[in-house]
Amino acid sequence: VPVAPAVVHGDWSDFTRWTTCSLTCGGGVHYRSRTCTSPAPSAGGRNCSGHAQEQRMCNVQDCGLQQPELRVGLCAQKDNATGAKWVPSVAGFRSCFLICSRLGSRAAINFSTPLPDGSACNVVQNNRCVRGQCQAVGCDNVMGSRAEFDSCGVCKGSGRTCVSRSGRYSVAHALPGVYTIARFPRNSRMLTVVKANQHKRNHLFFKSASSGEILHPMSALSGSTAGITYVPFGNGYVQLRITKTKELFTIVGPLQEDILMLLNITSFSQRPSNPGFIWRYTVDRSQPQPRTNLAQRFERVMMVSGCSVTCGRGMVTMRERCLRKSDNRLASVEYCRTLPAVASTETMTSCFRSECSTVVPETYEWVSQPWKSCSKTCGRGLQSRDIVCKRRRDAATVSSNMCLSRARLPSRLRECNSNACPEPARWIAGQWETCSVTCGGGRQLRSVSCEMHAPHQECAANRPSGQRGCGLAACPVPRQNSVCVDNLSPYYCSLVKSFNLCSANPRYAA
Numbered sequence: 001v002p003v004a005p006a007v008v009h010g011d012w013s014d015f016t017r018w019t020t021c022s023l024t025c026g027g028g029v030h031y032r033s034r035t036c037t038s039p040a041p042s043a044g045g046r047n048c049s050g051h052a053q054e055q056r057m058c059n060v061q062d063c064g065l066q067q068p069e070l071r072v073g074l075c076a077q078k079d080n081a082t083g084a085k086w087v088p089s090v091a092g093f094r095s096c097f098l099i100c101s102r103l104g105s106r107a108a109i110n111f112s113t114p115l116p117d118g119s120a121c122n123v124v125q126n127n128r129c130v131r132g133q134c135q136a137v138g139c140d141n142v143m144g145s146r147a148e149f150d151s152c153g154v155c156k157g158s159g160r161t162c163v164s165r166s167g168r169y170s171v172a173h174a175l176p177g178v179y180t181i182a183r184f185p186r187n188s189r190m191l192t193v194v195k196a197n198q199h200k201r202n203h204l205f206f207k208s209a210s211s212g213e214i215l216h217p218m219s220a221l222s223g224s225t226a227g228i229t230y231v232p233f234g235n236g237y238v239q240l241r242i243t244k245t246k247e248l249f250t251i252v253g254p255l256q257e258d259i260l261m262l263l264n265i266t267s268f269s270q271r272p273s274n275p276g277f278i279w280r281y282t283v284d285r286s287q288p289q290p291r292t293n294l295a296q297r298f299e300r301v302m303m304v305s306g307c308s309v310t311c312g313r314g315m316v317t318m319r320e321r322c323l324r325k326s327d328n329r330l331a332s333v334e335y336c337r338t339l340p341a342v343a344s345t346e347t348m349t350s351c352f353r354s355e356c357s358t359v360v361p362e363t364y365e366w367v368s369q370p371w372k373s374c375s376k377t378c379g380r381g382l383q384s385r386d387i388v389c390k391r392r393r394d395a396a397t398v399s400s401n402m403c404l405s406r407a408r409l410p411s412r413l414r415e416c417n418s419n420a421c422p423e424p425a426r427w428i429a430g431q432w433e434t435c436s437v438t439c440g441g442g443r444q445l446r447s448v449s450c451e452m453h454a455p456h457q458e459c460a461a462n463r464p465s466g467q468r469g470c471g472l473a474a475c476p477v478p479r480q481n482s483v484c485v486d487n488l489s490p491y492y493c494s495l496v497k498s499f500n501l502c503s504a505n506p507r508y509a510a
Contacts, residue, residue, distance in 0.1 A: 010041030010048045021058035021118075026070070027141060028118035029130055030058045055130065057118065057141040070119050075100035078109075095121040096129035151282050153189050153254060162189070162282045169263070170276035171301060171323060179299070181261045183209070184281060189253035191281040193261065204277065206251075209258035253281075298335040299323055311356035317348050363392045364402045368410050378421035383414050425450055425457040427464050435470035442471040 015032045022028035036048035063069075071088030078086045078100060085103035096119065098111040114132035121127050121134035126149070128137045138145025139155035149155055152162030169181045181204075184191055195204065206215040261279070303321045308314035322336035323329070367390045375381035387410055389403035390396060403409075428451045436442035448466045450459035 005043045007045045008039055008042040009045040010036040011038050012036060012048050012050070013038040015054070018058075022116045023059055023070070023118045025059050025061055025063040026118070027060045027120075027128065027137075028058050028116070029055055029128065031055045056143060057128070057137065060141045070115065071098060074098055095134055096132050151190060152284070161285055163285050164280060164282050166278070166280040168276060168278050169325070171299070171325070179263045179265065181263050181277060182279060184255060184259050184261065185283060185287065186257050187254045187287065188281045188283050189255075191251040191253060191255070191279065193249055193277060193279045195277055203264040205262055205264065207260045207262055209260055297325060298331055298339065299325060300336045300339050307351035307353055309351075309353060311353045313350060313352045315348050316351045362402075364389055364398065365392055366390075366403050366410055367395075371414070371416075374416035376417055378417050378419050380418045381416050383416040384412055387412055422454040422457075425452040425459045427451070427459050429464045429466075432468070437471040439471055439473045439475040441469060444468050444470040 013035045015034045018032045019030045021030045031053055033053045035052065041047050069088075075086040075088045075098070078084075086100045086109075087103055089099045089101045089108065094110070096114050098113070098115055099108060100111075101108045115121075115129050117128070117130050119129040121129045126137050126139045126141075127134050128143075129135070130143075135143060136146070137143050138147030139149045140147045147156050150157035150159040150161075151164075152159055154161055167182055171179070193204065203216075207213070208215075261277075263277070299322075300320055301323045302318045307316055322331045322333045324331040324335075367388050369386040369388065371383050371385045374383045388397050389400045391398050391402075428449050430447035432444050432446045435444045445467050448464050452459075
């Protein structure tokens with residue numbers, strides 16, 4: 001008799017050595033694996049439980065300021081070949097694939113090969129690319145961890161080690177030029193700038209305080225399909241994001257040096273306006289509040305007067321004034337005396353309003369039409385009328401829009417005939433009279449009249465009847481060949497019989 005083979009349950013072999021880290025710095029990924037061969041399952045034995053491969057972060061040390069972020073370096077390799085500047089973009093579902101956009105244009109190149117394992121795939125969180133897919137990685141560089149950086153850049157922090165600073169700039173400049181708005185200190189994080197609305201005369205840009213290098217956010221992001229890019233600036237690289245709905249951009253930071261935010265006004269305006277720029281950023285709580293000098297607190301501006309005429313050609317005067325930046329109010333010229341002048345002297349320039357007209361302006365008015373008939377004759381009805389807009393000059397009917405802003409629209413409805421309605425007319429029937437006969441069919445009469453409560457009333461058509469039949473019982477029939485007997489006196493019998501009194505008087509019986 002053959003013997004059944006023994007059941008062997010599978011078990012894991014030892015792990016292999018960790019593979020070489022996919023990146024040399026900034027956080028790569030390496031792997032190790034094992035097989036279910038020690039022993040392998042047989043004769044219906046259980047397979048091994050658990051994962052055959054493990055992966056973890058490696059070389060998580062920072063790459064340093066002078067080494068570009070991975071995407072930046074890969075896109076920069078195209079610079080020499082094309083003669084243009086290429087910067088990386090990050091786009092949603094393709095966040096683990098390289099996308100290079102040409103700076104200052106909408107040209108972009110999408111690469112089909114996934115980025116090396118460990119590449120950042122989310123600019124806000126610490127998630128990393130693993131075999132072409134974005135995997136959750138905490139700020140503690142542990143795969144699957146939910147640890148996050150707080151607003152201060154501290155892993156698993158409470159957000160209490162930094163402070164938030166904000167500001168607003170809404171000074172309206174008449175003359176074209178470049179104006180300094182704010183200065184952001186080194187190590188600032190999450191610098192967010194919002195332009196209240198689009199204005200073609202105003203262009204915002206950043207400038208390195210040490211090297212003078214310029215960064216134009218809108219130009220840098222013009223080719224980015226997702227509004228996220230890495231741009232070389234100052235002593236390193238900044239990560240720039242922008243929304244598509246309005247001019248709002250963020251420098252994630254930390255900044256490696258102080259930077260200036262400047263406003264470029266490109267043209268002269270008789271009626272200058274500034275939609276306003278609002279900014280917010282975080283800085284370490286231990287970092288002292290930056291000292292402000294007069295140039296940061298005050299500035300010289302050109303204030304423009306209104307046009308000297310209400311129509312035709314006139315003049316506007318431009319005078320230099322000293323403005324306090326904190327509240328956009330005029331200050332003493334002493335505070336601006338040491339600041340560079342905007343213009344050498346007071347200047348005047350021409351202005352033009354609409355052509356002056358000698359034509360008498362048209363006037364319009366509401367005209368009420370006669371009231372229409374009331375909806376009811378009593379009991380409170382409604383009455384309407386038409387209201388039209390007419391030109392006074394020729395009484396022509398025009399659009400109602402011409403009168404809406406000039407006069408109050410008269411009422412189109414009013415109540416009418418609010419008096420109570422009278423009771424309706426009705427038929428009144430009297431008592432029936434005595435029947436004309438007691439038997440054999442007679443007639444019975446009664447009076448019927450119409451009771452009216454108002455002139456011109458009429459009763460309904462269903463008038464009650466004024467007569468009816470009565471006494472319908474049959475009358476008794478006289479008996480024939482009967483013997484007439486006078487029960488009272490036999491002497492009158494012959495008379496009774498002669499006058500046929502037997503059937504008419506109960507005294508006589510046959």
